[in-house]
Amino acid sequence: MHRFYIPPDQATRSEPVIEGTDARHIQTVLRLKPGDPIVVFDGQGTEYAARIVALDRRQVRIALSEQRTVDTESPLKIALAQSYLKDKKMDLLVRQVVELGVNHFIPFMARRSVPQPDAERTANRRRRWQKIALEAVKQCRRQRPMEVAPVHTFEETLALARPYALKLFFWEVQGDHLFSDPQRRPRPDSVFIMIGPEGGFEAGEYEAARAHGFEAVQMGPRILRVETAAIAACTLVQYLFGDMGTKIA
Structure with a gap:
């Protein structure tokens, strides 16, 4: 239908x-x-x-x-803060994270972000992402649209994470393997995921995130493309703490 x-x-x-x-x-x-x-x-x-x-x-x-x-929304509130990527990569990523149940999509500028669009272009891109997100909601049978935020600075993005129960800073340089033993922590009702640019986060960004309550985490020994890392992170978080697969008590 x-x-x-x-x-x-x-x-x-x-x-x-x-x-x-x-x-x-x-x-x-x-x-x-x-x-x-x-x-x-x-x-x-x-x-x-x-x-x-x-x-x-x-x-x-x-x-x-x-x-x-109809209730097809995940019980887990997920925000994905994604460093600004080139247009086609970002368009596809928006569609995919809607399907994975992400509630809030926050594009931001990291220090190594390569695209540096002006205000008019970022506003146009946001309107496009909102349209793509709504189309994805129709397709995947979700009931509530994903909120697409304006482009933020790195510091603004850290502040947005304050109310979330679990704040994850995905960094290939160092971090715990969060997913090896998920039962070691209380099950969160909300998770804030932060994914860096193609060149990765800088050490100073990690220190700033840690000061805001973020945990640095890794997903294994291989270096993932940014868009792969974002999809993998959302899937794993939804699997472990949400409604995708076995629920962790």
Whole structure:
């Protein structure tokens, strides 16, 4: 069944409206017609069975029927702070971490970050990442969109981690093997993951992160590409502390 997002205020209307790229996709790609069934969700945990009432070039009017609460979100709150990467790498990474259940995506500038875009470009990139994230939510049957933050400085990013129960600084130079004995620690309800740039974090960044309560951790003897490291870190954290695989008591 085809699945689409509607804002929460639309769900209260007698005939909600789907607009923008979704409306064009329904008409020109899927070629759906009045009477065809679809599923819509409001981004707040509620999903609806619906059918198409009418279509025109700009919008699709629908009628809602069955309402159901669907819980596909992880019980673990995950924030991924990712050093700014080149465009295509970042685009793909945003889509993949949505599928892995990440709640909050925070791009930031590390000292060795190679791209140094201006404010206009970073704003444009954020809008693109938000669009990609919403598309991924539709595909993977999540109920709540991942929040995509503006680009932050390294210091601002450290401050954002303050309320998280577990703060992980992935660094190939040194660190504990967190995942070799996960039962040695209380199971966290939130995890903040920090991944560096292609050139890696500098020692001074590690010291600053440690002062903010971060633990330096490694994932083994091999050097991973940045985007590989981010996916591996989110998967392992979700497996050990979230809802992917065996849960750790």
